[in-house]
Amino acid sequence: MKKIVVFCFVALSVFSCSKSGEENTNEAYIPTTVNLEIPTIFQQFLPAPIIPANNPLTQEGIDLGRKLFFDPILSGDGTLSCAGCHIQNNSFTDPRQFSVGIDGSVGTRNSMPIFNVAWNINQKFFWDGRAHSLEDQALDPVENPIEMNNTWDNAVSSLQATSHYPELFKKAFGTSTITKNLVVKAIAQFERTLISGNAPFDRYLMGDTNAVSQSVINGFNVFMDPDKGDCFHCHGSDANPLWTDNIFHNNGLDETFTDKGLGNVTGDPLDFGKFKSPSLRNLAYTAPYMHDGRFETLDEVINHYSEGLVYSETIDPLMKFVAQGGSHLTPEEKTDLKAFLLSLSEDGFTTNPNFQNPN
Amino acid sequence: MKKTYLFLFAVLLLISCNEDNKKDPQFYPITFKFTQNWDGTDFTATNFGQYDYTNLHGETLSITKLRYLISKIILTRTNGETVEIPGYHLVDVSDASTLIFNPDVMVLEGDFNKISFVYGFNEEDNQDGAYQDLNAANWNWPSQLGGGYHFMQLEGKYLDASGAPQPFAYHNGTAKVSEGVFEQNYVSFNFNTDYSINQTGEIEIKMNIAEWFKNPNTWDLNTFNVTLMPNYQAQKMMQENASTVFSIGEITAFNEE
Numbered sequence: 168m169k170k171i172v173v174f175c176f177v178a179l180s181v182f183s184c185s186k187s188g189e190e191n192t193n194e195a196y197i198p199t200t201v202n203l204e205i206p207t208i209f210q211q212f213l214p215a216p217i218i219p220a221n222n223p224l225t226q227e228g229i230d231l232g233r234k235l236f237f238d239p240i241l242s243g244d245g246t247l248s249c250a251g252c253h254i255q256n257n258s259f260t261d262p263r264q265f266s267v268g269i270d271g272s273v274g275t276r277n278s279m280p281i282f283n284v285a286w287n288i289n290q291k292f293f294w295d296g297r298a299h300s301l302e303d304q305a306l307d308p309v310e311n312p313i314e315m316n317n318t319w320d321n322a323v324s325s326l327q328a329t330s331h332y333p334e335l336f337k338k339a340f341g342t343s344t345i346t347k348n349l350v351v352k353a354i355a356q357f358e359r360t361l362i363s364g365n366a367p368f369d370r371y372l373m374g375d376t377n378a379v380s381q382s383v384i385n386g387f388n389v390f391m392d393p394d395k396g397d398c399f400h401c402h403g404s405d406a407n408p409l410w411t412d413n414i415f416h417n418n419g420l421d422e423t424f425t426d427k428g429l430g431n432v433t434g435d436p437l438d439f440g441k442f443k444s445p446s447l448r449n450l451a452y453t454a455p456y457m458h459d460g461r462f463e464t465l466d467e468v469i470n471h472y473s474e475g476l477v478y479s480e481t482i483d484p485l486m487k488f489v490a491q492g493g494s495h496l497t498p499e500e501k502t503d504l505k506a507f508l509l510s511l512s513e514d515g516f517t518t519n520p521n522f523q524n525p526n
Numbered sequence: 527m528k529k530t531y532l533f534l535f536a537v538l539l540l541i542s543c544n545e546d547n548k549k550d551p552q553f554y555p556i557t558f559k560f561t562q563n564w565d566g567t568d569f570t571a572t573n574f575g576q577y578d579y580t581n582l583h584g585e586t587l588s589i590t591k592l593r594y595l596i597s598k599i600i601l602t603r604t605n606g607e608t609v610e611i612p613g614y615h616l617v618d619v620s621d622a623s624t625l626i627f628n629p630d631v632m633v634l635e636g637d638f639n640k641i642s643f644v645y646g647f648n649e650e651d652n653q654d655g656a657y658q659d660l661n662a663a664n665w666n667w668p669s670q671l672g673g674g675y676h677f678m679q680l681e682g683k684y685l686d687a688s689g690a691p692q693p694f695a696y697h698n699g700t701a702k703v704s705e706g707v708f709e710q711n712y713v714s715f716n717f718n719t720d721y722s723i724n725q726t727g728e729i730e731i732k733m734n735i736a737e738w739f740k741n742p743n744t745w746d747l748n749t750f751n752v753t754l755m756p757n758y759q760a761q762k763m764m765q766e767n768a769s770t771v772f773s774i775g776e777i778t779a780f781n782e783e
Contacts, residue, residue, distance in 0.1 A: 399666070
C-alpha cells in the first residue's frame, strides 16, 4: 500500500513539473511582473500602493501605457496626446491656466499634475472626484469634446490599424484585439509608475540634516502651527508624505461659485465649492495654482491663506481666521513657508528618463 | 457499490449529527457598530450642516465633520479572562463603511460581563507616524504638540451673539503643557454589562455628541472654538467631558439560540 502511495506521489510531481515547464516555453504567455520601486519614506509611513487585482503591473503593460500616453493617435484629429496637457517638465500638468483641446476649445479647470496616484487612498480622481479609478479617469479625456474630442470606437480602430500596436497589446495583455478597456489599463499602469518621493525635505526627514536650510525648517513649523499656517490638516505632514489628505474642501476662494466642484458630482449643496486638496509636492513646476489656475505664484497662494480668505456657506471650519481674512503671517513667516513648500519639489522627477516620450 | 456509498454517507451524517449535539466550543467573529446621537436623537451623515443642535451653554451649531479613534477594545469573561481585540478603529461619520468595525479575530464562545476600550490611543500606542493607514488618512497630531494622532475631530459652525456663523474645530489629542512638555489625554472606558457570545453578533458603541459640551465643563463656543489643539485648558476640558460621551448600546444576535 505504502509503495503505491509513494509511486502516485512521484508520478504526480513528475506530471506537474512537466506541465509547468511546458507553460513557460510556449502557449500561455505571461508578461513580466513589475514591483514598483517605493521611496523609503513611503515604505515607512504609507500603506501599500493601490494596484487593482484585474490590472497588475507588467513591464509590457507599462511600456505600452507610456507609448499611448505620449501618442496623439488617441485624439480626434491625431494632434493631441495626454502628454499635451500633462507635461513631464511640469510634473505632468499644464503651465497654461486652461488647457486647449484639439478644436481650440478652452476648459474652465487647470490641468492636474500626475504623481503618486497609486496612493490616492480614496480613489477619487479629478478636482471634483468624479472618476473612481485611474482606469475610469482615462476613459474621459479621449471623448471629452474640449479635450481629445474623439470616440473610443475611432481611437481603438486607429490603434488596431497600425502595424505595431496590436503586437504590443498582445505582449501586454495576451491579445492583439484592442479594446478601450485595455487601452486605459495600460495607461493606468504607466501612471502608477510616476512616483515622486525624493525631494530635499524627504531627504531631511530621512536623516540628511543638510538637505534643507534653516528657513525651510522654520517654514515647516509655520505649516504645522495651528495658530499660523495650520496647513497640515489638509496637506499632510512629516508623517504623511503624500502632502495631501485626498479629501474635498472649500478653502475660502470665492463668495459664490461658478464651478460647484464636488457639488456638481454629489448634487449636495453642502459640497458646493469643494475641490480635492492637491498634493504640495512639485509646486516648483506646477504653476498656476488652484482648480482654475487663478494664482500664478506661490506668493499669491500664501497671501490668499494669510489675508485673502472669503466666506461662503461651505467654507471649511479650518479656514478659521476667515473673519480676519486669514492668519496674517509676517513677511518672514511667508518667506519661510514658501521655502518649505519648494523643498517638497523633486527635480529628478521632471527629468526621469523612464517617464519621457518613448515615441 | 452504490449501496456502500449510501451506507458511508449515512454513517458520515450520523457522525456529524453527533458532533453537533456534543457541541465543541465554537469561535465566532464579532462586530462593533458605532452610532452617534445628540441627546438621544440619531446623528448620521444626513445631519451634517444642519443648524439643528443647541449645546448646554446655548449656542446653536451645525456639524460638518466627525471623526474619532477607538483602540484597545477588551472583552472580559465572567471568569476574569480577557479577549483583546487587535487593532484600532477610525470612525468617519461621512463614510458609512467606517461605522462598522470587523476586527481580525474569532472569539471563543462564553459568558462575559465587561467591555472596555480606549478613546484615542494610550501613551504606549500613541506613537508618531506608527500606523500607515492613519497617516494616509491624515490623522496625525503635530509632533510640535506632542505627536501621535488625533483622537477626535469634531468640526462645524456655531452662531455667535449676532447670529453669524463662526467656525469651530473641536480637535482632541495630546495636551501640550509647555514647550516640549506634554501630557497624555486619552480616556479608558469600562462598562459592566452581562452578555454571552454564542453566535455571530454585534456590540454597539454609542457616542452622545452633546456630552462633549456638557459634563462636567459647560462648553462656551464663543470662548473655545478654533485653535484648541495647542490650548492646554481646552484639551484637558475635552478629556474630562469625554467621560460621559460613550456608552454601550445594543448587543445583538448573541443570546438567540
